[in-house]
Amino acid sequence: TVSVLAAKLADERRRLDELQAGDLAVKATFELGYGQLEPAQARAFRLLGLADGPDISLAAARALLNLEPHVAEDLLEALVDTSLLESAAPGRYRYHDLVRLYARACAERDERTPQEREAVLSRLLDFYLATAAEVYALEHPGDRLVDHLEPTDHGGLVFGGRSTAIDWLYSEAAGLLASVRQSAGPSLRRAVDTLWVTQDLADSGATSGQYEAVATALWEEAARRGDARAEGRAALVVARTRMNAGRFEQADDAAARALLMAESCGDALTACWSQNSQGTMALYRNHHEQAERHLTAALAGFRAVDDRPGEASALCNLSRVRLAVGEISSALTLAEQGMAVYDDLGMSLRGANARYSLGLALTAAQRFDEAIASFREAHLRFTDSRQRLWEGMTLFRIAEAELCAQxxxxxxxxxxxxxxxxxxxxxxxxxxxxxxxxxxxxxxxxxxxxxxxxxxxxxxxxxxxxxxxxxxxxxxxxxxxxxxxxxxx
Structure with missing residues (x-):
């Protein structure tokens, strides 16, 4: 029956064996093509099949195969010529779904040990983590997060400028998140750190659903293993995704767990950001005393570890708490202090967050034209960094200010x-x-x-x-x- 056939085809390990009629079989066709490959081509074919992403860039493939760029490109183009690989765009490659299943089966059969296959995926994750850290450093100059990531054995790309780096992050998002999810086992800590350093993907809204699903899976795996450091960081990332989705109570639960885990293992930076997140959640839920307490603790923690961007974030969030309780003068001062830190560090995106907070305080002070100017500068910066969620929220705030100005x-x-x-x-x-x-x-x-x-x-x-x-x-x-x-x- 159709239902029985569907059930058989749903099992990836059986799918190729089921697709046959008499002497005709899809698998046999692939076997013929694979058998004609040179050894280096055959190795590239089966190892690339291990990666879960929808496609792969030449740079990522080079890292996975551990080859020089021109050697990797020659091998991939040879596979395209034999129709075992497709190239939908220059420098990007993909398998047909059935060919990927066959390539993966070849890797499981022909690579001698599971450790060899794990090493392949580990190199790919190293590439994504190292390159994502480079993007983060360019987008967030002076941020200490890059100093607190798990080390990698293999390097990544180096970019000539911020725009090219951001282009890479968004073009590689699907493959990067697939690699992170696939590496939740042997490379858990590096996988979690790759998520943390690519948090702009979650903030943008572009891949928020996939990002949250991966983060939640890693949190569960870290908890199962009893790895407090990985669990704390994964929980912090989940808190951020839930906050972006407007699920504030759930976000607070995740941030509280992140703080507990961070304190248990001495992960100071995670503890600071957890307090910062809890303060933000308390603000959204109108628990102003609680928000003040968390954010004051976060501010002290950031200063203790000399994290100036974190300090600026806490200052801007405290500005919003003071505004919520009617202390407009204090709100203006704190937002301006946060903005000064970001501007001193040359942080365009985080400077947008400060201008957003300042715009709120200026609106409350009935300085509407100044507020709108601050919001518009924030909007330009959010747009430049592809932060669609905050583009929309800044437009909303400008509308609010215009309305207050009659x-x-x-x-x-x-x-x-x-x-x-x-x-x-x-x-x-x-x-x-x-x-x-x-x-x-x-x-x-x-x-x-x-x-x-x-x-x-x-x-x-x-x-x-x-x-x-x-x-x-x-x-x-x-x-x-x-x-x-x-x-x-």
């Missing part, structure tokens, strides 16, 4: 743009906030019915989440509130 028409356009950018990323809580501001702008231009529809959708979101914002939005739906009140979280 300019509803540009606020309406910006809120609609923000809503479009945030489709599928950022979580329902952020969408609810954008809908609330969009509704206010619609009301201000006389589109009352559309405004009420936006507020009703936002109310449904906040009630389902159990968010305190539901009370204010309910008043809007019922016509009992009208003045725009910025959400400083």
């Amino acid at each position: 300019r509803p028409s540009p606020a309406l356009d910006l809120a609609e743009q923000a809503l479009a950018v945030l489709v599928g990323i950022g979580g329902d809580w952020r969408r609810g906030n954008v809908l609330t501001v969009l509704g206010r702008a619609l009301q201000a231009v006389g589109q009352v019915d559309r405004a009420r529809a936006c507020w009703q959708e936002a109310l449904d979101i906040f009630e389902e989440l159990g968010s305190p914002e539901a009370r204010q939005v309910r008043e809007l739906v019922e016509g009992r509130a009208s003045a725009p009140v910025p959400n400083t979280a």
Whole structure:
């Protein structure tokens, strides 16, 4: 029956054997082609099949095969000529799914030990970790994270500039994450560190689902092994992905676990970032005293390990806490201090985060044009670094500031743009906030019915989440509130 055949084909180890009719078999065709390869070509064919990514770049293939670039390229092009490998774009190679299964079977048969196959994947992970660390160092100059990563036995690429490095990160995201997931066994710590140093992928929203799934798998594996260092770092990464998705309570749980593990094994940097994350989660959940406590501890920790970017992050987050409790002057000072540190280090992306925090404080201070200028500079930097989530959130904040300045028409356009950018990323809580501001702008231009529809959708979101914002939005739906009140979280 079809169901029986589907079940057989679902088992990758049986799939090639099932695809036959009499003397005709797919596997036999592959055997014929493989048998005609020269030894070096045959080795390249079967070893490349071990990698799980959808395709592989020439640089990654060279690392996996442990060959010089021109030698690796000659071998791969020879495999393309024999139709055992495909090249969809210059410098990128992939297998047909069935050919990959055959190549992997050859590796399991012809490579003498499992350790030899593990060494192949270890070289590939080394390449991704070393290259990702180079990207991180260019995007985050002065950040101490690169000094706290697991060492690698093999190097990666070196880039001539930041733009090329970012291009590499996003073009290699699928293969990198596949390699990390595949290496959760023998190379667990390096796999976790590769995730941590590529956290911009999670922040961007571009690969957030795949990123979180891999991070969660590594967290579970680290916990199963009892590796406190790996578990703490994996939990920290998971906390960040959950925060980006708007699942703040779950994010706080992960950050708390990260802190516990970090303290148990003396991983100081992870402990600092865990406190920073818990402070941010407490802010989002309106637990302001708790947020102040965590962030003050994070600030002291970052200063103790001489991590200036971490110090700036804690300062900017403390700015938002002070703003939430009405201490506008303190919020402005802290945001400016954080921005000064980032600018001194030449950190464009993190400088955008500081300008975002400063824009919030300036909006609360009713210095609307200054706030909008700060947000627009942040937006340019977020766009340059491909941080789509924060592009959308900054558009939302500009809309909010325009609305507070009694300019509803540009606020309406910006809120609609923000809503479009945030489709599928950022979580329902952020969408609810954008809908609330969009509704206010619609009301201000006389589109009352559309405004009420936006507020009703936002109310449904906040009630389902159990968010305190539901009370204010309910008043809007019922016509009992009208003045725009910025959400400083």
